Amino acid sequence: MSTEYEHLSREELIAQLKRRDSQTPYGLVWERKGISPDKSLNRDFVGLEPDPALSCGAAPWRNLIIEGDNYDALRNLVSTHAGEVKLIYIDPPYNTGRKDFVYNDSFFDSTNRYRHSTWLEFMYQRLRLAKDLLAKDGVIFVSIDDNELFNLGLLMNKVFGESNHIANVIWQKVYSPKNTAVHFSDDHEYVLVYAANRDIWRPNPLPRSAEQDKAYKNPDNDPRGLWTSGDLAARNYYGEGRYPITCPTGRVIDGPPAGSYWRVSRRKFDELDMDNRIWWGKEGNNTPRLKRFLSDVKQGVVPQTLWTYDAVGHTQDAKKQLNEILPKERNDDVFSTPKPLQLMDRILRLATKPGDLVLDFFAGSGTLAQAILQLNKEDGGERRFILVSSTEATQDEPDKNLCRDVCAARVSRAAEGYVSAKGEPVEGLGGGFAYARAKHIPSHRLVERLDDGLVWSFIQMKHHHPLTERAALASVSVWDGQALIYLPTTTAKMKAALRAALQAHPQAIVYTWTPAALASLVNENNLREVPADLTRGFRFGKLGGEQA
Ligand SMILES: C[S@@+](CC[C@H](N)C(=O)[O-])C[C@H]1O[C@@H](n2cnc3c(N)ncnc32)[C@H](O)[C@@H]1O
Incomplete structure (x- = not known):
């Protein structure tokens, strides 16, 4: 219980109450003070530590799967990809009360008095970062069911603006009604659609069926x-x-x-x-x-807000598709709440063009990535994805790693091909991804040496190069006519490697911990200092933050 009112006199308290009554705000409020603070909200720097062994296909990797909490991943991405993402699709935990939501390392259930406020705070912190990632002509699609539909609607209005609301799509998720339901058979859920700017964003017409x-x-x-x-x-x-x-x-x-x-x-x-x-x-x-x-007649049709299962699949389709590519070892599902590929495909067709960047920061089993690879193969496009998935490790299951064992495993098999549950070979869709872990580094430790793989991935992300593995000496990346070099130290061997790299790429931008030591080799305009030049613009996070 807060003590901030205890010293006030009766008159002062009455005056405060009157002031509060006269200022009742319109809109969504939640009990920020009552909830236990989200442990993942922190002021640390976050880098991405690549794991080449879990990456898929040959570098350079244009796609990325990030293992970790999405609050961390989003803060990292905001400093490298603000305004770059054309489509965000998310399928967050619905807060069903049936343990679908890991909060502070344990599952969150319906007995918690603050369950709506906790969910809202969790989503708010992530959505406002997501907003900064959206391109001016970008759009966000959010799956939700009845548990948080109305709260999410108001939250989306708050973050993206009511004027940017596009549609509340109904997805018919089951193909046969539940006749055992006490009240109604729950046959559908929703996809809320908000544009970064409603006046700019337009859906692509859908192909005629x-x-x-x-x-x-x-x-x-x-x-x-x-x-x-x-x-x-x-x-x-x-x-x-x-x-x-x-x-x-x-x-x-x-x-x-x-x-x-x-x-x-x-x-x-x-x-x-x-x-x-x-x-x-x-x-x-x-x-x-x-x-x-x-x-x-027009070759495409305008999208409608009612999406039936015969057009976009149902939950059983989704489970079948996942089990087909990632057979379950025991009777348990490898993942319990996947979305159907057809639903993802519909969203991609509506909201992307072949070169666009797509983000899903509640990626779960990675259905969206598989749908992207499929659509790219069909239309020859080069849509890119960034997925973020948590491990879902809890105090009870500390070794669980859903991101590695389900999400990355599924997307690798989709890209490279696999033998189906029926024993039939299925051809790969092509494409690949870098796998990286979001890693915290307290800001006061940034001046110490960081993992070189982490620095190299940050440099490449910042310049929008696809990711490559770092080299033992000078790491070099050339993309779109721009060359980047990272030199971890300035030993004689390193300098020799730098000279060789500069011969091939004289205008390269060179990142180093000690610019002064390279002044004779590199033009001053092309020198960048680690970590300062790299972390400039990084969002070190806000704890608590304002609500209104
Ligand atoms: C409903 S599932 C998404 C399913 C996905 N659309 C699919 O087709 O497989 C939600 C996912 O969000 C993940 N998640 C929950 N909280 C997260 C967080 N803070 N950061 C990253 N992922 C999180 C959960 O682990 C779960 O896998």
């Missing part, structure tokens, strides 16, 4: 291809829209049905008929209809 094209046929072998026919009469008043029409068989139709009008004038009708765009039925005796060719 076979179902939508089913109505198009070609009974008269029209050389213009498939067509469907539409009513020629409408109820809207049209001054030139009433006249008799003679069918090819000679039957005369006095006019459109009572209260309606032909949509076109007589002159236009005759033009359309001459151009074989009027359909009189097989016998040439029906009320005329207007032919509409498939080649004239």
Whole structure:
């Protein structure tokens, strides 16, 4: 219990209460003071320590899987990729009360009095970092169910702005109703969509489905291809829209049905008929209809907010897809809440172009990455991903590593190919990723030597180079016409390696711990100091932070 009011007199307390009553804010508030502080909120520097043995495919790696708490990973990413991410998809813990949420190293359940506030604080800290990562024309999709739907909606309004709300999509997640439900069978959940800026972001049209094209046929072998026919009469008043029409068989139709009008004038009708765009039925005796060719309709369709399982899969599909690529060893699922690949595919088609960077910082089993590799293979695109997944280790299971054993394992198998649960070989989709661990370094220790792999990954991330393994001497990365060099020390051997690298790349930017020692070798404008030049702009974190 707080003691900050105890010294106040009765009058002072009444005055404070009156002031508070008159200032009741509109919007979302949560009990920040009551909850136990999130241990992952810290003021440390965070670097990424690559683990080449767990990385997939040959370097350079354009994709990245980060093992660790996403608060750490996001702070790291904000200092290298602010404003760069075109699509963020997240599927956070839903706070079901059924132990789906690790908080301060143990599962969080429904008995906790502050469970909504804790969840809100947890999400708020992460979403406001995520916002800084979104490109101006970027968009975020967030999966959620009834447990936190309304809280999440208000939180998203707070972080991204109500004016940037795009849609609350309904995903029909089950294919058969639960007839044992006491009240309602819970058949759907939601995907909330917010743009960084609603005036700028636009969805890509979705490809037309076979179902939508089913109505198009070609009974008269029209050389213009498939067509469907539409009513020629409408109820809207049209001054030139009433006249008799003679069918090819000679039957005369006095006019459109009572209260309606032909949509076109007589002159236009005759033009359309001459151009074989009027359909009189097989016998040439029906009320005329207007032919509409498939080649004239928009190739894509506008996305709708209701996503049914036949179009985007259901939860059983998702489990099957995961078990197929990562067979379960025992009866337990390898991961209990994956999303279907089709759902991820729908979001990717709507919100990405082939070169875009996509982020999922609650990656779980890595479904989104598999869907990205699949779509890249299909359209030849080079969408890149950054996934963040926790180990889910708890005090009870300290060695658990979901990120390594499920997420990275699944994405590696998708990229490189695998033998399915049925024993059939499945071809790899191509692509790969670097695997790295988010590592804390207290800021006062930054001036000491950092792990060279961590420094090298930070340098490359900061300059948007794909990641490579560091070399024993001078590490060199060349990407998009820019060369980077990292020299961990300035021994004679190191300097010789630097000279050789500079011969190939005279304009390279050189990172070093001791710029003065390289002044004779490198142009001053190209020298950067570790750690200062590297950590500039890093967010050292805020504890508690403001709420309103
Ligand atoms: C609902 S699952 C995501 C499932 C994923 N969409 C899929 O298709 O597999 C949520 C994931 O977020 C992870 N998670 C929870 N808190 C996290 C945190 N602070 N940092 C990183 N990951 C976290 C959990 O371990 C869990 O795997």
